[in-house]
Amino acid sequence: MPTEPRSIVAAVRSVSTPSPATSTPTSWREAVINAFVHRDYLLHSNVKVEVFDDRMEIISPGGIPDGLTLAEIKDGLTAARNPRLIHILDKMKYIENYGTGIQRIYRAYESFHKDPQFIVRENSFKVVLPNQNYVRITEQESIMRGEQNNRITELNKSKVLEVLKLSDRPLKRLEIQAKTGLTRDQVVAALKSLRREGSISVLGASVNTRY
Structure with a gap:
């Protein structure tokens, strides 16, 4: 769900806990801190953080300040839109090596097959951080579903x-369905498997097929 903390310090402090959305605390911590540090506070809008299964999105009001380009930002050039806020957060040790945030986000994804995305618009700056755990979770769920399906298939065959x-x-x-309580597809799958194993024989054909 999108969130907007009541204060900037509370928001920054809240990013000290690792997020399951990216698996890289450095990347999402930098992105969220940057969203509050570099946003345009003259715009009546909120920083928006959205978490999805495969990514985290952080949208900050205000585009890149002082005419800088995204390429220049990636190279480490900075334009302090809120210098007093930067000074305060720096003293509180929430900012490390000012001007290197985006570079560190990129480094956090060096070994991953997807890069973070930075989308610049006139009145917003959007960061998309892929979830580095998403593929592994999907594969594990697939394995678990496969094992579960195999157990169900074996149970149906036994019935x-x-x-x-x-x-x-x-x-x-149809008689087998009635006696087992299984669905048509379950019975058909079980019969095919039993036939491949040589456990049953088939008599007749078409509507007269019997087992």
Whole structure:
């Protein structure tokens, strides 16, 4: 959810805890501090922080000050829009090596396959930080879902095979569904797997197919 802390110091202090959204505390800490330090306080808007599964987005009111370009900012050139605020936060040890924030954000992503994005508009500055944990989480969830599906498939096969063993005659698919309580797709998948394994045989064809 977008948030706007009640005070600048409270906002900056709140970024001392690592965020699960990027997995790189340096990058998101720098981005959030920069958003408050360099924003245009004459604009009646708030700093907006949004967290998604695959990224974090920080939008700060006000574009790049004093006619600097994004390329120059990346090279370390600075234009202090709020020098008193910078001085205060520097004394409080919240700012490290003033003017190197964007460079440090880039360094935090050197080993990742996606780079951070910086989007400059006339009245806003947007930073998009990819979540370096997102791919690994997705892969793990995929593995877990696969294992769960395998367990379900084996259970369904056991149900179908048990029904066929107890029957004194070959059964049609619809009869197997009724006796097992499984869906059509579940029965079809179980029968195909049992046939591949050679656990069951097939009699007839089309509507007269029995197992």
